Amino acid sequence: MKKHLLAGLLAAIFASGAQAFDPFTIKDIRVEGIQRTEAGTVFSYLPVKVGDTMTNEKASQVIKSLFATGFFKDVRVEVEGDVLVLALEERPAIYTIDFVGLKEFDKDQLKKALKDNGIAEGRIFDRATLEKAEQELKRQYLSRGKYGVAITTTITPLERNRVNINFNIEEGQAASIKQINIVGNTAFKEKDLLDLFQLRTPNWISWYTKSDQYSRQKLAADLETLRSYYLNRGYLEFNIESTQVSISPDKKDIYITVSIVEGERYSVSSIKLAGDLLLPEAELRKAVKVKPGEVFSREKLNESTKEISERLGAQGYAFANVNAAPEIDKDNRQVAFTIFVDPGKRVYVRRINVVGNTKTRDEVIRQEMRQIEGGWYDADKVTASKQRIDKTNYFGEVNVETPPVHGTTDQVDVNVSVTEKNTGNISLGAGFSQSEGVILSGSVSQANLFGSGKFASLSLNTGKINRVASFSYTNPYF
Structure with missing residues (x-):
């Protein structure tokens, strides 16, 4: 039986028009070498099927399609008579991910960050993706001021085409801000301007506030605070010319220099x-x-x-x-x-939508709305509606949005999103009296009874002299 081997390198031969085999009609497709991947999965990615005419061009497409899945390290296309044979070598799967020397971050939190970057237990191992994950891991440390961090990754092959990934981390010490300079200020003292910053040089409380640890986000916020300070005091043409951040050779000290132009006061x-x-x-x-x-x-x-x-x-x-x-x-x-x-066009409310209320009935929320459907939009009424829903104390969070209706210029929807919280209460008590003996008491209350917005409570007291049983029910909308 004659067998033709069409490796991935033959793509260039196909492009030049060379013939590796004569076209034939596919009578069967056989997949070899797979351990974890289902044959059906392989078939779903193939650009050919049984009954198609196999050509050199289609063989090249098969190779490209299977490589593009990322599941395979090697793909070979072979022909046995009228049977198309796919010889595949799978990429290994990640069995475990371990960390050594990890102190700064929670292990589970770090695994979630790696998963977002394509590295997780059970997923296909890809070295390029691992390198990206290493960079993201290092970036997380840099954001905490750990500029001397060293990360060594070890890949250990295991049986059944699996690998173990081990991150050996030497975190080092966090770099602290040694000095912050503002250059170009004449209207205000440098000390007064630096007092506006979140970032500071080390002080007695830095161990708690972490204010001496550099962060790009914090610096950007400080620069905006500095800009606002000048613009709110008449310096209309104020500008930050440059910001320089440098680190000492031992990666322990950070120096920040901010160069500004104040301009005139208007x-x-x-x-x-x-x-x-x-x-x-x-x-x-x-x-x-x-x-x-x-x-x-x-x-x-x-x-x-x-x-x-x-x-x-x-x-x-x-x-x-x-x-x-x-x-x-x-x-x-x-x-x-x-x-x-x-002013644009006058807008009216098309619909009020309520989401997030799994227990509370819609009408409980809607009866707090001051804005009505079909009426003109009123920003004050929308704000008042949110405040009234908040005051029911049935929800931990209330958000109100007013997106425009697609395809119109004069309509909005009012979307009310709520997060419910527990509104029930149970209390138990016990005491002893010489005259009454053991006294037991208890009460149960629910501020949002069956999601109706109504209040109900039941209390009992088992004293011999003062025995109390009470039930209360309140309808706030009666």
């Missing part, structure tokens, strides 16, 4: 309102917090545009755009603002 010369105001200008001006003659403050300007948006939202204009455009007079160090108002 005052507000005028505030104008423009666009389709809808509401009386005098009413909208009450929402403007920044006044002519005052030092510019980004915080007050943002509060002004936000409050104007909220006032329009209370009238049904849920998608109003309110933006402030500056006109800078550098010679006089003044800035004039024009607040442009675009």
Whole structure:
């Protein structure tokens, strides 16, 4: 019997038009070499089936398709008469994952992070994926200031085509911030600016706050705090030119240098309102917090545009755009603002959706809603609805969202998402009295009886002189 071997390298031969075998009709497909993978799984990835005409081009497609699954380390296509034979060598499976020297992280938490990166017990082992997981593991340590961490990975082959992965970790000491410098400040003292930062040099409480451990996220937050500090005090052109973070050769000390340009201090010369105001200008001006003659403050300007948006939202204009455009007079160090108002279309509520209430009935939540279906959207009523649902004390968390209805420009849905909490209470007590002997007492109460929003309680006292049995029922909506 003549057998033709078509290895993965023949793809180049196929591309050049060379013939490795004559085309034939496939009468059967046989799979060899698999231990864990089902034959049906292999067949589902094949671009050919019994009855198809097998050609060199299709053989190349078979090889590529099976390699693309990631299940196999080697794929060979062989022909025995009219039978297509697939000789496969599976990649090993991960049997166990072990850690040595792990102290900084919880083992289960770390395994979950590795699983998210494609490395988990029972999965197919892939060295490229393992290298990515190692980098992610190292990144986690760097985020904790462990810049001297060393990770050595050992792969141990086991029987039945399995492997054990062992991470040997030398965590080392966390690097601490040795020095933080701010360069370019003249209006404020460096000490006062550094007091705004979360990141600090070591102090007596650093062991608890970890404020001396560098974090890119913390530094970004500190820089934004610094920017806001200047912009809220009139420095309209403030800019952070550069930020340099360096580490000592022994990877124990970190030095941070922030270079800034303060610019000039500006005052507000005028505030104008423009666009389709809808509401009386005098009413909208009450929402403007920044006044002519005052030092510019980004915080007050943002509060002004936000409050104007909220006032329009209370009238049904849920998608109003309110933006402030500056006109800078550098010679006089003044800035004039024009607040442009675009209310958009008036919006009404199509539907109120309630999710997350597995025990509490829908009507208990809906009767707390101040916003009604089919009515004009009112931001104040939506906020009041959320507050009222919170006050029932039936839920640990309440979220309200108002997404626009797809395909329309004047409708929104109100989506109420709740997380229920336990509302029942049981108490037991025991005592002794010379006159009454042993006294037992107990009570059971449920603030959300059968999810109806009604309160019920039962209490008993077994004293000989004062024997009490009481039942109470409250309907708060009666």
